[in-house]
Amino acid sequence: MSDINRRFFLRVTGAGLAAGAVPGALKASTNPELYLPNKGDCIAISSGNGVEAVARARKLVMEENMRPVSAAVRGVAIVEADPNDLSVGYGGLPNELGVVQLDSACMDGPTHNAGSVASMEDIMHPAQVAELVMDHTDHVNLVGPGARQFALDYGFKAENLLTDRAREIWLKWRSKRSDDDRLWPLGDTVPADPALADEPRPWGTIHCSVLAPDGNLGCCTTTSGLAFKIPGRIGDSPLIGCGLYCDNGVGSAGATGRGEAAILSGGSWLIVERMRAGDTPEEACLFALRRVAEQAERSAKWQPALWKDGSPNFGLTFYAVRKDGLYGSANMRGSAWFAIADEKGARKEACAVAFK
Numbered sequence: 001m002s003d004i005n006r007r008f009f010l011r012v013t014g015a016g017l018a019a020g021a022v023p024g025a026l027k028a029s030t031n032p033e034l035y036l037p038n039k040g041d042c043i044a045i046s047s048g049n050g051v052e053a054v055a056r057a058r059k060l061v062m063e064e065n066m067r068p069v070s071a072a073v074r075g076v077a078i079v080e081a082d083p084n085d086l087s088v089g090y091g092g093l094p095n096e097l098g099v100v101q102l103d104s105a106c107m108d109g110p111t112h113n114a115g116s117v118a119s120m121e122d123i124m125h126p127a128q129v130a131e132l133v134m135d136h137t138d139h140v141n142l143v144g145p146g147a148r149q150f151a152l153d154y155g156f157k158a159e160n161l162l163t164d165r166a167r168e169i170w171l172k173w174r175s176k177r178s179d180d181d182r183l184w185p186l187g188d189t190v191p192a193d194p195a196l197a198d199e200p201r202p203w204g205t206i207h208c209s210v211l212a213p214d215g216n217l218g219c220c221t222t223t224s225g226l227a228f229k230i231p232g233r234i235g236d237s238p239l240i241g242c243g244l245y246c247d248n249g250v251g252s253a254g255a256t257g258r259g260e261a262a263i264l265s266g267g268s269w270l271i272v273e274r275m276r277a278g279d280t281p282e283e284a285c286l287f288a289l290r291r292v293a294e295q296a297e298r299s300a301k302w303q304p305a306l307w308k309d310g311s312p313n314f315g316l317t318f319y320a321v322r323k324d325g326l327y328g329s330a331n332m333r334g335s336a337w338f339a340i341a342d343e344k345g346a347r348k349e350a351c352a353v354a355f356k
């Protein structure tokens with residue numbers, strides 16, 4: 001982006017500053033380029049498994065004037081209820097004991113509030129529970145049995161989320177298990193054991209960020225997490241700043257893929273801050289992926305997850321939308337798709353790639 005364009009996009013609007021001002025508060029920054037102008041369209045972006053989700057989210061904003069965070073939560077509910085998506089909600093792959101444990105969080109731009117549930121069992125729509133945590137408590141994170149009980153208190157029903165298909169995949173995995181913890185190491189796209197070469201450890205997740213025509217933002221991320229994880233493992237999806245983050249003055253971002261890498265990098269927060277500093281969404285996503293790669297190279301634990309040239313061999317994709325309506329996504333390695341809905345409709349577009 002040229003310097004002139006960048007200045008255009010970043011020009012301060014008086015309304016933006018007024019809306020963000022807290023009477024009597026110290027100014028958080030003297031940088032006048034904190035607030036981006038908005039151009040009046042509704043944009044919903046998600047991971048590639050969310051074409052229907054972004055279509056629904058945009059429709060809810062445009063036709064029912066729903067706030068962006070709630071529209072995102074209702075959009076991803078389609079995938080949470082889909083038994084064919086092995087990475088989210090009902091039908092998601094279980095932990096190593098065969099139990100489905102779900103993680104989710106949502107974040108509301110205008111209030112800068114967030115809610116999350118982690119390692120929650122038996123509840124098909126964790127994103128909706130996260131929204132209740134955000135709206136009806138002064139907490140941010142609820143975990144495990146507490147999250148489940150909270151959902152039941154609000155009328156969600158407990159149900160078996162393990163489908164026959166997911167159970168069969170889990171049983172197959174279990175039958176090939178050995179004492180070697182490295183059987184499926186961090187670099188899970190290429191299992192260490194050749195016998196598993198045709199069965200990369202699957203992961204998925206859905207993230208959805210929504211920009212409303214009035215410039216307000218919201219997002220959510222929901223997942224069954226890393227397949228066959230140690231019980232109680234929490235990924236990036238329920239962690240604010242890692243699997244999702246939004247700042248109503250700047251933009252919204254989220255992640256899917258190897259959650260530990262998004263946690264260690266604070267990936268979604270980093271992307272929003274890069275956009276605040278002037279990056280396009282795609283540039284910011286690529287920046288975060290390169291940061292992840294640098295960090296992974298430093299750690300012995302991540303060495304099995306690197307190619308011979310030292311670059312990451314694990315899946316991680318970031319998604320972002322800026323308050324001015326620009327959007328983008330980048331994938332760590334190889335081709336990948338994200339879903340987008342705007343005035344041209346809902347569709348898939350190709351992610352930028354950090355490492356070819």
Ligand code: GLY
Pocket residue numbers: 204205223224225226234235236237243255256257258259260
């Ligand atoms: N990104 C989802 C997870 O790692 O749990």
